[in-house]
Amino acid sequence: MAGRMKDKVIIVSGGFGVLGRAVGQAAIEAGACVALIGHGRPEEIAPHDRLMAIGGVDLEDLAPTTRAFEAVAARWNKIDGLANIAGGFRWQTLEGGDLAVWPDLFRMNVLTAATTMKAGLPFLRAARGAIVNVAAAAAQDAKAGMGAYAASKSGVLRLTESAAEELKDAGVRVNAILPTIIDTPRNRKDMPNADFTRWAQPDQIARTILFLLSDDASAITGAELLIASRS
Numbered sequence: 001m002a003g004r005m006k007d008k009v010i011i012v013s014g015g016f017g018v019l020g021r022a023v024g025q026a027a028i029e030a031g032a033c034v035a036l037i038g039h040g041r042p043e044e045i046a047p048h049d050r051l052m053a054i055g056g057v058d059l060e061d062l063a064p065t066t067r068a069f070e071a072v073a074a075r076w077n078k079i080d081g082l083a084n085i086a087g088g089f090r091w092q093t094l095e096g097g098d099l100a101v102w103p104d105l106f107r108m109n110v111l112t113a114a115t116t117m118k119a120g121l122p123f124l125r126a127a128r129g130a131i132v133n134v135a136a137a138a139a140q141d142a143k144a145g146m147g148a149y150a151a152s153k154s155g156v157l158r159l160t161e162s163a164a165e166e167l168k169d170a171g172v173r174v175n176a177i178l179p180t181i182i183d184t185p186r187n188r189k190d191m192p193n194a195d196f197t198r199w200a201q202p203d204q205i206a207r208t209i210l211f212l213l214s215d216d217a218s219a220i221t222g223a224e225l226l227i228a229s230r231s
């Protein structure tokens with residue numbers, strides 16, 4: 001992995017969350033310049049000369065998102081890759097749940113991805129770059145209580161599919177990954193009796209995302225890659 005991303009400039013949306021930080025770390029280790037963008041506190045991120053941390057950005061809002069992309073391009077002259085990690089989860093049954101959660105999850109998962117892609121496209125077109133959207137395995141196989149979440153992540157898949165078609169002649173690749181359960185502190189708290197060793201580690205998923213952003217995946221666009229944990 002070391003050196004694979006040398007001279008690449010990568011933006012990580014939702015970069016202050018668990019998976020976002022792991023992608024940022026892995027991209028730095030692989031030689032990239034990295035910008036973490038989203039809700040979050042830049043002062044919590046260890047500084048590095050190839051890292052920008054741009055907090056306080058609502059990724060549902062095109063104007064501040066565009067300003068963040070412009071700041072990254074102003075510093076490093078280009079943007080090669082976008083890892084769309086921003087998103088959120090709520091478990092609720094249809095019968096007992098709150099319908100207000102449905103548009104909330106749509107905004108968190110689909111609208112954030114559409115906004116960052118729209119903000120990033122002028123730069124990604126110029127670089128013939130790549131996008132990886134994080135959907136979820138639930139988009140293919142939704143269990144009880146996952147309706148709103150699975151519907152929103154299915155939206156991420158259709159957005160990926162459509163954008164891959166829209167951008168194929170521009171040389172911009174767009175792929176999606178579908179993780180099952182990731183080993184995060186929140187999941188450990190929510191599922192204390194689970195066997196955590198069977199869950200995918202954030203750095204394993206991060207390396208998959210970097211592969212799809214790298215030139216090693218230059219023939220891959222429109223893919224939906226399931227990342228199954230062993231649970």
Ligand SMILES: NC(=O)c1ccc[n+]([C@@H]2O[C@H](COP(=O)([O-])OP(=O)(O)OC[C@H]3O[C@@H](n4cnc5c(N)ncnc54)[C@H](OP(=O)(O)O)[C@@H]3O)[C@@H](O)[C@H]2O)c1
Pocket residue numbers: 013014015016017018019020037038039040057058059060085086087088089107108112134135136137178179180181182183184187
């Ligand atoms: N954890 C899992 O088991 C799992 C499984 C499958 C898929 N995924 C997906 O993987 C991604 C990362 O998961 P994670 O566990 O690392 O979650 P996380 O720690 O909650 O990270 C998500 C980050 O996105 C940010 N974000 C959400 N909406 C935003 C917005 N409108 N503007 C700016 N930032 C926003 C969050 O900030 P705030 O929290 O401050 O809003 C948070 O920093 C998500 O898309 C999730 O749906 C996770």
